[in-house]
Amino acid sequence: METARASGDATGLIGIDWGTSSVRAFRMGRQAELLDQRHSKHGIMHLPQGGCPPGRMPRATAFEQAFQELCGDWIQESPGAPVIASGMIGSAQGWRQAPYLRVPCDPKSLARTLTTIDRGPGNTPIHVIGGLEQTTPRANVMRGEETQVLGVLRRFAHTERLPLGPLLIGLPGTHSKWVWVSEEGCITRFETVMTGEVFGLLCRHSLLGQTMTPREDATSHMGAFRQGLSTARDEGARLGVLSDIFTTRAMSLSGRLAPNEQADYLSGVLIGHEVVALVRQLKQDMQDMQPPPVVLCGDSRLCERYRTALIDQGVMPAAEFTDACAEGLWSIADQAALLAPSQVPPTASS
Amino acid sequence: METARASGDATGLIGIDWGTSSVRAFRMGRQAELLDQRHSKHGIMHLPQGGCPPGRMPRATAFEQAFQELCGDWIQESPGAPVIASGMIGSAQGWRQAPYLRVPCDPKSLARTLTTIDRGPGNTPIHVIGGLEQTTPRANVMRGEETQVLGVLRRFAHTERLPLGPLLIGLPGTHSKWVWVSEEGCITRFETVMTGEVFGLLCRHSLLGQTMTPREDATSHMGAFRQGLSTARDEGARLGVLSDIFTTRAMSLSGRLAPNEQADYLSGVLIGHEVVALVRQLKQDMQDMQPPPVVLCGDSRLCERYRTALIDQGVMPAAEFTDACAEGLWSIADQAALLAPSQVPPTASS
Numbered sequence: 001m002e003t004a005r006a007s008g009d010a011t012g013l014i015g016i017d018w019g020t021s022s023v024r025a026f027r028m029g030r031q032a033e034l035l036d037q038r039h040s041k042h043g044i045m046h047l048p049q050g051g052c053p054p055g056r057m058p059r060a061t062a063f064e065q066a067f068q069e070l071c072g073d074w075i076q077e078s079p080g081a082p083v084i085a086s087g088m089i090g091s092a093q094g095w096r097q098a099p100y101l102r103v104p105c106d107p108k109s110l111a112r113t114l115t116t117i118d119r120g121p122g123n124t125p126i127h128v129i130g131g132l133e134q135t136t137p138r139a140n141v142m143r144g145e146e147t148q149v150l151g152v153l154r155r156f157a158h159t160e161r162l163p164l165g166p167l168l169i170g171l172p173g174t175h176s177k178w179v180w181v182s183e184e185g186c187i188t189r190f191e192t193v194m195t196g197e198v199f200g201l202l203c204r205h206s207l208l209g210q211t212m213t214p215r216e217d218a219t220s221h222m223g224a225f226r227q228g229l230s231t232a233r234d235e236g237a238r239l240g241v242l243s244d245i246f247t248t249r250a251m252s253l254s255g256r257l258a259p260n261e262q263a264d265y266l267s268g269v270l271i272g273h274e275v276v277a278l279v280r281q282l283k284q285d286m287q288d289m290q291p292p293p294v295v296l297c298g299d300s301r302l303c304e305r306y307r308t309a310l311i312d313q314g315v316m317p318a319a320e321f322t323d324a325c326a327e328g329l330w331s332i333a334d335q336a337a338l339l340a341p342s343q344v345p346p347t348a349s350s
Numbered sequence: 351m352e353t354a355r356a357s358g359d360a361t362g363l364i365g366i367d368w369g370t371s372s373v374r375a376f377r378m379g380r381q382a383e384l385l386d387q388r389h390s391k392h393g394i395m396h397l398p399q400g401g402c403p404p405g406r407m408p409r410a411t412a413f414e415q416a417f418q419e420l421c422g423d424w425i426q427e428s429p430g431a432p433v434i435a436s437g438m439i440g441s442a443q444g445w446r447q448a449p450y451l452r453v454p455c456d457p458k459s460l461a462r463t464l465t466t467i468d469r470g471p472g473n474t475p476i477h478v479i480g481g482l483e484q485t486t487p488r489a490n491v492m493r494g495e496e497t498q499v500l501g502v503l504r505r506f507a508h509t510e511r512l513p514l515g516p517l518l519i520g521l522p523g524t525h526s527k528w529v530w531v532s533e534e535g536c537i538t539r540f541e542t543v544m545t546g547e548v549f550g551l552l553c554r555h556s557l558l559g560q561t562m563t564p565r566e567d568a569t570s571h572m573g574a575f576r577q578g579l580s581t582a583r584d585e586g587a588r589l590g591v592l593s594d595i596f597t598t599r600a601m602s603l604s605g606r607l608a609p610n611e612q613a614d615y616l617s618g619v620l621i622g623h624e625v626v627a628l629v630r631q632l633k634q635d636m637q638d639m640q641p642p643p644v645v646l647c648g649d650s651r652l653c654e655r656y657r658t659a660l661i662d663q664g665v666m667p668a669a670e671f672t673d674a675c676a677e678g679l680w681s682i683a684d685q686a687a688l689l690a691p692s693q694v695p696p697t698a699s700s
Contacts, residue, residue: 092603133600133604134600135604137584137588138588138593138594138597139597139600139601139604139606140596140597140600141599141600141604175596178589191588191589191593192593192596192600193589193590193592193593193596194556194592194596195592197556197557198548198551198556198592201548201551201552201555201556202548204555205555206547206551207547238488238541238627239528239541239543239624239628240543240591240623240624240627241590241592242548242591242620243488243541243542243543243627244488245544246525246542246543246544247488250484250488250490251489253442253491254483254485254489254491270592273590273592274589274590274592274593277588277590277593278589281588281589
């Protein structure tokens with residue numbers, strides 16, 4: 001856990017992104033500026049002594065302990081600062097279940113339906129943001145990404161770079177999300193693609209991984225990555241992504257892929273298929289109209305891969321951010337009127 | 351290892367299917383009838399004390415020991431019987447590397463290019479069948495499946511059910527193979543789809559597996575399997591199979607899939623995508639012509655799933671076999687003139 005100190009008086013909001021395997025906490029100033037940031041390994045599946053087996057502490061106690069360890073000193077120094085949280089903390093396995101909201105969903109609805117964790121008399125409550133649920137065209141869920149999306153929108157508003165019209169926001173990761181946002185900032189639809197998790201499984205556990213050497217760094221074999229994109233792009237005869245990934249094996253056996261190129265090639269095939277399908281979908285949706293600008297938000301090296309794949313399909317991303325979680329938490333706290341009125345910066349008011 | 355006895359005098363061929371994780375041996379009579387069958391766990395990656403680390407026996411010694419344990423008594427009883435083997439025994443990690451042949455490849459070419467393992471003076475050599483390699487439209491390889499394919503063709507010839515014209519032979523498994531065979535019995539093209547391995551990885555290691563209960567038996571939730579097929583079939587908005595598999599998660603969270611239905615639903619999504627892509631490919635290839643009859647060869651419960659998916663796409667399989675390896679080994683031994691002339695049954699002569 002990283003620690004640092006900041007002046008308690010200046011704190012306007014404490015925001016938490018509580019995921020499955022880790023937690024991040026943001027201490028923000030009264031003008032939404034980031035004063036401090038920490039992370040801990042106590043994701044909802046890795047609580048301190050947590051979990052169900054008998055003899056362990058109740059989950060609520062484990063959550064409280066993890067929370068105290070992460071930002072108990074912040075709360076003590078700034079007892080008046082509101083606390084808001086997003087992510088798996090609101091799932092069935094989380095601290096308190098925060099119901100899903102159905103798309104289309106606007107930021108106001110998210111702000112109106114926060115679930116409160118009452119931490120007892122005299123203790124600051126935690127306001128938990130609900131996830132989003134979609135039933136059509138495909139059953140889908142997200143928890144946490146809705147906050148990233150609102151953060152991206154806030155960044156745009158703040159920097160006065162908001163494009164006119166709808167946006168498509170891509171959040172590459174273990175499960176990448178593609179989120180359609182209307183001109184009014186309403187999340188209208190989203191898709192999840194398990195590209196990252198399947199890539200990891202194939203490298204660690206499948207036949208394909210057996211001949212790979214570990215990648216020293218993610219950018220070292222972009223040539224092999226582009227070769228994978230080319231396999232995914234090819235309109236020739238094929239049986240889909242689960243067929244194309246096997247070319248990694250065939251090309252390795254024939255010496256056309258070196259052991260240290262195989263993972264990047266496979267990454268190219270997988271991300272290529274995701275992006276080819278996305279762009280095909282966009283074209284179908286839009287007919288002759290211009291598709292919405294695409295914004296990427298995620299790890300910069302992963303975003304580079306998605307940007308390369310998008311450009312390969314003729315789509316130039318309009319903007320790229322590495323993280324917008326703190327901004328999203330602030331945005332929802334603002335809409336929920338959790339912030340003291342004076343501390344909302346004018347450019348972010350709505 | 352299973353053992354049984356058979357009369358040595360009657361033995362016409364000893365055939366071996368030597369895979370990665372296991373080995374099967376067939377003792378065949380002089381009319382190709384199966385006299386005995388055994389299997390052992392000594393696949394090329396599970397040799398007795400085998401492998402490279404110092405202090406262990408050399409791999410060739412480990413192969414010889416595994417071979418002796420499996421069918422040393424057969425060889426002793428029938429020293430004149432030829433021995434033929436297919437599968438990973440001929441790979442770079444096998445006993446002796448048997449080069450790949452390029453498609454299109456006819457059975458005669460396979461028979462002409464057997465690689466011989468010389469086991470020393472007075473010991474029956476082992477004739478190893480080479481795998482097949484394809485460079486276009488996709489790089490691809492197979493080892494062992496070519497023998498299954500020839501076995502299927504021999505069964506057809508033997509039972510006088512050979513359809514006129516080309517065939518498409520599907521071999522469902524960890525990596526399913528779809529093999530195009532010309533009217534003359536020549537393998538012209540093949541595709542590999544990693545459906546089975548990816549299904550296993552997702553069930554064992556992914557987020558999707560976390561809420562699944564193990565399937566008691568493979569046929570218990572065919573309703574959920576069909577629901578998965580329907581997701582894969584749907585022409586609506588979507589980003590491909592790695593997106594559609596996430597509906598397993600979304601539908602589980604909303605209670606639309608019970609824990610004991612999730613694996614079968616996922617199986618339906620994966621097999622559905624494979625078969626939808628295959629049938630789309632067949633239609634593209636054939637234009638207005640009739641697609642080739644489809645024959646399935648593999649585990650009967652898995653074949654049932656593929657049959658269901660094919661029928662769902664309007665394709666009724668022409669025939670189904672659980673295994674044709676022994677017939678394939680016989681067929682190649684026959685074409686290679688390894689068999690004593692008198693023992694080739696008239697219906698299988700060529």
